[in-house]
Amino acid sequence: MKVIEWLGSSRADVRAFPDDARIEAGWQLELVQRGDDPDDWKPMQIVGAGVREIRVRQASGAFRVIYLATLEDRVLVLHAFQKKTQATSKKDLDLAAQRLKRWKAER
Template identity: 50%
Template sequence: MKKLRFIGSSLDDLKNFPLEARREAGFELDTVQRGNMPSDFKPLLTVGSGVYEIRIHALGEWRIIYVAKFDDAVYVLHAFQKKTQKTQHEDIELAKRRYKQLRTSDE
């Protein structure tokens, strides 16, 4: 099972989810750590290669952007509440910066 690593404020952001959403997030992240895909996800190629978004529908809409393609860990790049139909540009850009930071430290 891969370790779970949080980049930037993603752990604190996830802790701010309501309890029901946090529980679902934990279940989905455990699934990813075990090498499987979450129950509701989509690829986010605009962020980077191998990046996915977990969709959580509990007391609102919540998202976790992660990458699991590296051998050592599953990296959570961003966790946030989605308030509009389209993911906010700021959320995508933050995930891109954190992915780039991760890739730079990986090389």
């Protein structure tokens, strides 16, 4: 099973989700760690090659976890947030891309 590497505030952001969304996001990330696809996801090529977004819809709202799982030994969680509009905000996309770029520069 791959380890999760949390970038920036992503871990704290997931922990701040309401209980139903946090539990669901955790389960979906476990699927990714095992090499499976989450139940509801979409590619986020605008952030970077291989980047995906887990979509969590609960009674408490819509939540997203942007991650990269194409690495051999880890899953990078780039950003997590509550979605409040139909389209993902440029601010959220830019933050995820910036964290990925910084992580790559440190390697």
